[in-house]
Each structure stands twice: as structure tokens, then as C-alpha cells.
Amino acid sequence: MRSFGQVTVPYSTDPQLSRLIARHFPAVKITAGFCPLDGLTGLSRKIELGEATLLARYQQPQAPIPGVDRRREYHILRKLSVTDLAPEAIGYADNWLLLRWQAGECFSEAAFLQELLSVTARVAQLHRQKLSGYRLRLLRLLEQYWQISRPERRRCRWLRALRRLQQQGEPQPLRLSLLHMDIHPGNIIRGQDGLTLIDWEYASDGDVALELAAIVLGNHLNDTQQQQMIEYYATLQKLDAMLLKRQMLRWRPWLKLLIANWYELRWQRGGEVLFYTLAEQAWQRVLSE
Numbered sequence: 001m002r003s004f005g006q007v008t009v010p011y012s013t014d015p016q017l018s019r020l021i022a023r024h025f026p027a028v029k030i031t032a033g034f035c036p037l038d039g040l041t042g043l044s045r046k047i048e049l050g051e052a053t054l055l056a057r058y059q060q061p062q063a064p065i066p067g068v069d070r071r072r073e074y075h076i077l078r079k080l081s082v083t084d085l086a087p088e089a090i091g092y093a094d095n096w097l098l099l100r101w102q103a104g105e106c107f108s109e110a111a112f113l114q115e116l117l118s119v120t121a122r123v124a125q126l127h128r129q130k131l132s133g134y135r136l137r138l139l140r141l142l143e144q145y146w147q148i149s150r151p152e153r154r155r156c157r158w159l160r161a162l163r164r165l166q167q168q169g170e171p172q173p174l175r176l177s178l179l180h181m182d183i184h185p186g187n188i189i190r191g192q193d194g195l196t197l198i199d200w201e202y203a204s205d206g207d208v209a210l211e212l213a214a215i216v217l218g219n220h221l222n223d224t225q226q227q228q229m230i231e232y233y234a235t236l237q238k239l240d241a242m243l244l245k246r247q248m249l250r251w252r253p254w255l256k257l258l259i260a261n262w263y264e265l266r267w268q269r270g271g272e273v274l275f276y277t278l279a280e281q282a283w284q285r286v287l288s289e
Helices: 013-026 070-082 107-113 116-126 138-148 158-167 208-218 223-237 241-270 273-287
Strands: 032-037 044-049 052-058 087-094 094-099 176-179 188-191 196-197 204-207
Touching: 013 052, 013 087, 013 094, 052 070, 070 087, 070 094, 107 116, 116 176, 116 196, 116 208, 116 223, 138 158, 138 241, 158 241, 158 273, 176 208, 204 208, 208 223, 208 241, 208 273, 223 241, 241 273
Parallel strands: none
Antiparallel strands: 032 044, 044 052, 052 094, 087 094, 176 204, 188 196
């Protein structure tokens, strides 16, 4: 999900990434400067390569993150290459994904709220793209979080929430589309061509109402902001706003558990007190369902 800092370090990488870079930039001598980008999903590097600025993203096979697949991410970004919605995907090999660095200004939280309708328009544009062929199975994703968690952290409330959703089954999609599934200010870049979405590691095909509900919960939109987004999106997509809102409500317990799972895993993997606090708050919201 979000990045949590950036530090400049001397050139250092592994042979697999070096081969991937050399394959796509054969005329450039690899003496690049690398900036490691922190985050849950593993090793990422901003690469200064002559006149080109790249982003290399690694998936650690020994510490998988539920829902993350760099190969899938690469194929989705290649499908989106005819649009201006996403960064350019350059190549993929050996668990490394190589992208063109997306230049521009990262959104602030204030800018996100001020331009919520512009963001909504971009989301609607994304949802009009062809399906990727990679279907999001949210129940399977939640089960994977449970399976890889520390046994001592598998609380009764977690299991009760998971079993409740297993019994319900996932809501039938209102409309199936390609989803980004991690839209927040840090994943929106304002560039010369408008707004670009970055960090597509959770992207897959799913219900449009799930994406909108995730935007509401993940960005703490109030009732007025939520209603504005729903009505504008429904107009753009020719949907009934009331039906859309009801479908979003069906996805809320699923998303609350997903958010709690993500913070829980972030804390278990990194040990930061911040994420322990966020996980505890998220678990309280799960209990409120």
C-alpha cells in the first residue's frame, strides 16, 4: 500500500534486477543511483538511470502478501498502456517488475477531498476499461491473511468475523470491472496529462461498488462527500445511485475486515507501534458490525 519513507543509497542490487534493466536498456551502463522505498509489500527501488527514472518492485516469494502478484500487476499495466491512467510497465522477470517512474505531484489529503469529483471521474474511466481476466476473490484473500498470521494473534473475534462472511458469501457484483483497490492521496499523481493512479499491486476484476466502498472507508469520507461521489459516479456510469449505495453497504463488513487484516500484517511484519494502534482501532470497527 503506502510508502513510508525514502533514503538515498549507493548503487546496490541483485543480478536478476541487473539483467532485467540491461535487457530493456542495453546501451546504458548500469551505474545507477538507487533509493529504497519502504512498505509492506517488499523491496522497491527508485532508479536513476542516465536520463531515465525507473521504479523496480520486488515480490518476496518467502514472505508473500495476500493479493499481491507482480506478474499480474505487469499484465494489467500493459493492458492499460493505451490509456493515461497508469505508469508505463517496462518489463517483468524473476519477481521484479520494472516501471517508468511517474513524474508529477503527489496528492495531499486536502487536495484529494477538494478534487474528489475529478478522482471519481478517473475511477469511472478505469471502470470502463476491458476486464483483465484476473478476478478478485475477496473471501480467499481474507482466508489467506488468517493462514499466514501468527498463531498467537488469531483472536476469536477475527475468526468469528471471518466465519460470518464465509456463511454469507460474497455479494453478487452490481457491475464487474477492472479495479485499482488502493485509491488514496498517496497513490494519485498530478502530472502534465492529468491524474495518474500508481501502485497497482492489488488491481484485479471485481464489483465497482467494492472499489467505491473502499475509497469511502480508506479515506474516511463523510456522508456529504460520500453522497457526492456516489451521485457523480452513478451519473457517469448510468447506474441507479440508490442501488449503488446499497451495494456499497453490503461490502462494508468485508472491507472492514480486510483493512484490519492489512494493518495486522503490517504490524506483525514490521513491529511498528503505529500499525499496532491502527490494527487495534480497525479490529474495533470490525466488532461494530
